[in-house]
Amino acid sequence: MDHTLLILGLLKLEEMHGYQLGDLIDKRLKYLTDLKKPTLYHLLAKLEAAGQVTKSVSREGNRPERYTYRLTKTGEAQFKELLRQNLQAAHAAYFNDDIGLLFLSEIPAAEARGYLEQKRAGVDARITEIAAATARHDAGSPAYYTLRHHELHLETERAWLAELIAHMKKRAARQNIIACLAEADTPKRKK
């Protein structure tokens, strides 16, 4: 996750105190990242040490002291650099689902199918949720693009799961995964 980019970017748009940042990330950006509060504070401290953000204390009414974070010039430069990198790179994505899938033949097919049906229900629920969120945004806004992105991937997930479950109904694939992986190897180091 490019947590640093996210923090710098949000602070570039608007100076904020820690809690505000955390809240924004937790509530509004929950589909984009799972950055947790302790990580956030850790990174803010690091950015401050690096001179990319400054922290200024303030207090409103009787509330406890709050530190407001603001981007510095170096911070802004760093933001631009990270943004460029992020936009150019084709990031690899990894799916936890694949790990379980690898060992599908290690439990009885009927049982596995039951679990996969549950997984599918979970994906469906997620799609409903995100579709509602997408609908609340203007097509063309930055938030819309990210939500749409997620929606597309979730739909892919659903389609793939359906395909998998269908295949499983026809025949249980019982194979040794290790052998099967090795078989696909290049035929004995010939560059």
Next chain:
Amino acid sequence: MDHTLLILGLLKLEEMHGYQLGDLIDKRLKYLTDLKKPTLYHLLAKLEAAGQVTKSVSREGNRPERYTYRLTKTGEAQFKELLRQNLQAAHAAYFNDDIGLLFLSEIPAAEARGYLEQKRAGVDARITEIAAATARHDAGSPAYYTLRHHELHLETERAWLAELIAHMKKRAARQNIIACLAEADTPKRKK
């Protein structure tokens, strides 16, 4: 990442020494996970301490000593448990691409488009690579399913990128992201 599940699962299929495991993960499972060697050894030590794997020293010819890891009964039980959980759950996936996307309007549209074209080229390259890998496997084998899964997601990524680039050509979306996110909020704490 369910790294523990992966390690237990591989050891269930076949006892192995550390290097063998690392190699398998690096070379054959690179689309599934990015588990690195130091993490692997760390987790193996932890599993050993928990009595889920045993380590036995051996030596072949003049090679340095090697530790062969083998799953214990408790390890096997743990594997089954983790597998069940993994198969049932609909895991959330996060995409690094989204972070950069959020700040798309922070750099000139033409420049951004250039970067996104590069990203698209990267995705294309990845698709070619994985399509070749998929072709080397029997449809229906566990490895095939995971590769197919990746291929589908990459294709989704390509389609989405194309859509995004097309939209950008028509009009540059210049908006304040924070405002745009807030706007979509529930209208003032009403439950």
Next chain:
DNA sequence: CTCAGAATAGTCAATCTTGACTATTCAGGG
């Protein structure tokens, strides 16, 4: 036979990440 580079087998310090915890303040019901 020799040397370079790959394969083998890890370790270590530094960093990142998290679950659990601590406090204070405010708003609303009774």
Next chain:
DNA sequence: CCCTGAATAGTCAAGATTGACTATTCTGAG
């Protein structure tokens, strides 16, 4: 006026992850 639950604002120790590094052995080219 008091109490409760939510919001505010973080901290801390423990655990996970990684880039960089160390060493030895084997293999093939020349």
